[in-house]
Amino acid sequence: MRRLNEKRILTTFILLLFILMPGYSQVGQYTVKAVFLEKFTRFIDWPDETGISDITKPFILGVIGENPFGDTLSTLYADQNIKSKRVEIRMVKNVGEICGCHLLFISGSEKKNLSKILDYTRGKPILTIGDTDKFADMGVLINFYLSSGKVRFEVNESAVRESGLHFSYLLLNFAKIVKPARSER
Amino acid sequence: MNVFKNLSIKAKLVVIILVVTTTVLSLGFTYIFIYDVKSLKNNLVNLSIMNARLVGGHCVTPLIFGDQYGAREVLSTIQNFPQLLYACVYDTNGNIFAEFGTIDRKAMIESEFVREESLFKSGFLHIFQPIIYKGERYGSIYMRVSAEKVKNTIRKDLVTIFFLLGALVLFAYMMALRLQQTISRPILELAEVTKRISGKADYSVQIKRLGRDEIGILYEEFNNMIKQIQIREAERDRAEAALRDSERKFRTISSAAQDAIIMIDSKGRVTYWNRAAERIFGYSAKEVRRRDIYKLIIPPRHRTNLKNRLNMLFGEKADYPEGKVLELECIKKNGELLPVELSLSCIVLKGKLNTISIIRDISERKKAEERIRRDLREKEVMLKEIHHRVKNNLQVICSLLSLQARYIKDRQSLSMFEESRTRVRSMALVHEKLYRSANLSEIDFNSYVESLVRELYRTYHVDPMRIDFNIEVEDVKLGVNLAVPCGLIINELVSNALKHAFPARARRSGKISIRFGRIEGGELELVVCDNGVGFPEGFDSKRSDSLGLHLVKILVEDQLDGRIEIDSKSGCEFRIIFREKGEDE
Numbered sequence: 001m002r003r004l005n006e007k008r009i010l011t012t013f014i015l016l017l018f019i020l021m022p023g024y025s026q027v028g029q030y031t032v033k034a035v036f037l038e039k040f041t042r043f044i045d046w047p048d049e050t051g052i053s054d055i056t057k058p059f060i061l062g063v064i065g066e067n068p069f070g071d072t073l074s075t076l077y078a079d080q081n082i083k084s085k086r087v088e089i090r091m092v093k094n095v096g097e098i099c100g101c102h103l104l105f106i107s108g109s110e111k112k113n114l115s116k117i118l119d120y121t122r123g124k125p126i127l128t129i130g131d132t133d134k135f136a137d138m139g140v141l142i143n144f145y146l147s148s149g150k151v152r153f154e155v156n157e158s159a160v161r162e163s164g165l166h167f168s169y170l171l172l173n174f175a176k177i178v179k180p181a182r183s184e185r
Numbered sequence: 186m187n188v189f190k191n192l193s194i195k196a197k198l199v200v201i202i203l204v205v206t207t208t209v210l211s212l213g214f215t216y217i218f219i220y221d222v223k224s225l226k227n228n229l230v231n232l233s234i235m236n237a238r239l240v241g242g243h244c245v246t247p248l249i250f251g252d253q254y255g256a257r258e259v260l261s262t263i264q265n266f267p268q269l270l271y272a273c274v275y276d277t278n279g280n281i282f283a284e285f286g287t288i289d290r291k292a293m294i295e296s297e298f299v300r301e302e303s304l305f306k307s308g309f310l311h312i313f314q315p316i317i318y319k320g321e322r323y324g325s326i327y328m329r330v331s332a333e334k335v336k337n338t339i340r341k342d343l344v345t346i347f348f349l350l351g352a353l354v355l356f357a358y359m360m361a362l363r364l365q366q367t368i369s370r371p372i373l374e375l376a377e378v379t380k381r382i383s384g385k386a387d388y389s390v391q392i393k394r395l396g397r398d399e400i401g402i403l404y405e406e407f408n409n410m411i412k413q414i415q416i417r418e419a420e421r422d423r424a425e426a427a428l429r430d431s432e433r434k435f436r437t438i439s440s441a442a443q444d445a446i447i448m449i450d451s452k453g454r455v456t457y458w459n460r461a462a463e464r465i466f467g468y469s470a471k472e473v474r475r476r477d478i479y480k481l482i483i484p485p486r487h488r489t490n491l492k493n494r495l496n497m498l499f500g501e502k503a504d505y506p507e508g509k510v511l512e513l514e515c516i517k518k519n520g521e522l523l524p525v526e527l528s529l530s531c532i533v534l535k536g537k538l539n540t541i542s543i544i545r546d547i548s549e550r551k552k553a554e555e556r557i558r559r560d561l562r563e564k565e566v567m568l569k570e571i572h573h574r575v576k577n578n579l580q581v582i583c584s585l586l587s588l589q590a591r592y593i594k595d596r597q598s599l600s601m602f603e604e605s606r607t608r609v610r611s612m613a614l615v616h617e618k619l620y621r622s623a624n625l626s627e628i629d630f631n632s633y634v635e636s637l638v639r640e641l642y643r644t645y646h647v648d649p650m651r652i653d654f655n656i657e658v659e660d661v662k663l664g665v666n667l668a669v670p671c672g673l674i675i676n677e678l679v680s681n682a683l684k685h686a687f688p689a690r691a692r693r694s695g696k697i698s699i700r701f702g703r704i705e706g707g708e709l710e711l712v713v714c715d716n717g718v719g720f721p722e723g724f725d726s727k728r729s730d731s732l733g734l735h736l737v738k739i740l741v742e743d744q745l746d747g748r749i750e751i752d753s754k755s756g757c758e759f760r761i762i763f764r765e766k767g768e769d770e
Contacts, residue, residue, distance in 0.1 A: 009277075039250060042249065043246070170318070173246065174250065174255060
């Protein structure tokens with residue numbers, strides 16, 4: 001456990017070095033995003049029917065479209081758990097395979113199919129994350145963007161409400177909010 | 186403490202009330218002050234911790250996402266916490282992640298609040314809180330808060346408390362001044378009354394009772410006490426008056442007394458000497474005062490003896506009012522000896538034995554006594570002489586009768602002469618016994634009877650071996666008026682018996698008994714009996730012409746006022762019973 005922690009601290013430190021490096025590369029940018037994926041999950045609760053509390057079953061991290069992370073995801077999550085569960089990386093080829101995913105990264109290549117994907121995921125407790133402009137407006141829950149060279153993210157609050165996932169106010173406070181859920185507040 | 190003891194009761198009450206009030210108020214204010222300071226500090230600490238937690242909570246996301254800018258933004262939101270001087274967020278490695286405000290880093294005391302979440306030190310409040318999200322620690326937050334406001338509040342509080350305490354103590358002082366009167370006034374009043382009583386000895390004063398409290402009871406008891414004193418005073422006055430009267434009575438009696446009355450103390454010194462004593466002994470009361478009585482009036486040869494007798498009489502220290510009477514001689518002032526009768530009694534005064542002597546001058550009485558004694562002696566001598574002469578005369582008569590009888594040839598006449606002679610002789614014997622007796626008025630009857638009988642035996646030439654006689658006379662003393670008739674009666678009866686009871690031809694040995702003594706009823710009984718031949722037949726004692734028996738009858742009936750019983754069953758027995766008469770009868 002101690003060794004594991006040390007490893008984690010070392011990894012985080014290395015990653016932080018990347019983050020702090022100005023004008024980091026494309027690969028460096030996706031490393032940060034890959035790390036962020038786990039960090040988001042800390043502020044989000046899935047409903048029980050998704051089997052999130054059963055630690056024997058894996059946390060399924062789906063990537064639809066072209067995989068911009070390369071090997072980073074599999075390397076990073078080979079020995080890092082999410083929500084105390086081991087992580088299974090699933091490369092999703094069609095909408096049908098989305099079923100069972102806890103988190104779905106929608107690659108920018110799926111811009112055309114986005115509405116189809118979102119039709120499937122809408123109202124389901126699947127954390128959809130993108131990194132393409134306007135994705136959040138279209139209904140993706142979290143969307144990365146770059147601001148003065150730093151990775152930032154925006155959250156579609158209305159979509160979050162619809163999804164059945166519970167976002168911590170800390171995360172909402174930290175993110176840029178798109179389509180705030182005013183009517184329900 | 187001594188100073189306090191000497192304070193007036195007013196001052197004491199005020200001091201006590203002030204001390205109590207000040208102590209209680211001080212304790213109360215101290216408690217309030219401490220409680221206030223604590224709550225002020227607690228409030229600041231709680232506020233600071235709350236702020237630290239809130240801000241720390243908001244720093245979770247910047248810490249997780251490594252956004253230092255975001256963290257600084259979050260920290261800057263605590264601007265609205267005016268006491269905050271400095272705040273910073275540490276990451277899990279203990280490095281400063283973001284900070285707000287400036288600080289002299291040397292002054293930081295990080296190591297000290299590793300263990301404590303809050304600490305007042307060097308005029309600052311240091312707050313140290315971990316930043317935890319869902320059970321995981323992401324860093325910590327440090328805040329330095331100014332304690333200046335708390336200090337100021339405490340200072341203000343102190344000043345307020347000080348002035349409030351002063352005002353309250355002043356108020357208490359004024360209240361005490363007013364309220365102490367309810368206790369001190371009645372006591373002062375009592376003291377005033379007591380002073381008046383002791384000053385003027387006026388016990389008619391009474392204090393008016395004000396309430397039913399202890400002071401009220403004190404007043405009532407005081408009044409009772411005064412009443413008691415008044416009663417006792419009156420009693421004492423009465424007793425004193427009675428005592429004065431008694432004293433006067435005693436003085437009057439003792440000065441009027443003809444006997445000397447002298448009182449001496451336990452050491453024999455004169456304490457009282459009345460007028461009669463002055464007259465009898467010649468010393469004035471002033472002269473003898475406190476002087477030793479023994480040296481004064483008792484002759485040296487009597488002193489030890491008298492002292493011993495006094496000690497013996499009154500050895501016990503108790504009143505001895507009955508008195509003892511002694512006769513002794515005293516010395517007068519002029520040296521003359523004076524016979525006195527001393528009656529002694531004693532009395533215990535103040536625990537000491539005092540002797541009261543009443544001395545009577547008995548010199549006159551002594552002289553009279555001496556005169557009487559001398560007269561008596563003269564009379565005795567004279568009486569003896571008379572008896573002697575009577576006896577001698579009677580003896581002469583006897584001798585004359587004897588001489589005359591020698592010329593008588595007739596036997597009967599001779600016998601009559603002889604009888605007369607024995608009669609006179611028996612009377613002479615009484616007088617002889619009388620002048621030989623001690624008191625000249627009574628004779629020893631026993632010795633008289635014996636002498637008489639022996640003489641009769643001699644007269645009638647009777648051999649006592651032939652006719653025995655037995656005399657049983659009780660130890661009785663008889664006066665002349667009884668002794669003479671009794672002697673004559675015995676003379677007649679024994680002569681009769683010797684002459685007739687035992688005729689020579691009978692040749693029998695006889696016995697004559699004479700008994701004399703008291704019988705029941707206090708009467709005297711004289712019995713003369715013999716065991717002889719008795720009366721001749723037909724003899725009647727009442728008609729007998731014998732002079733002897735006739736004489737006996739006359740003597741018994743006229744002289745003795747008695748009775749005679751004659752029994753002649755065996756021999757002859759005469760029983761004469763008579764009553765003893767007084768000298769005057």
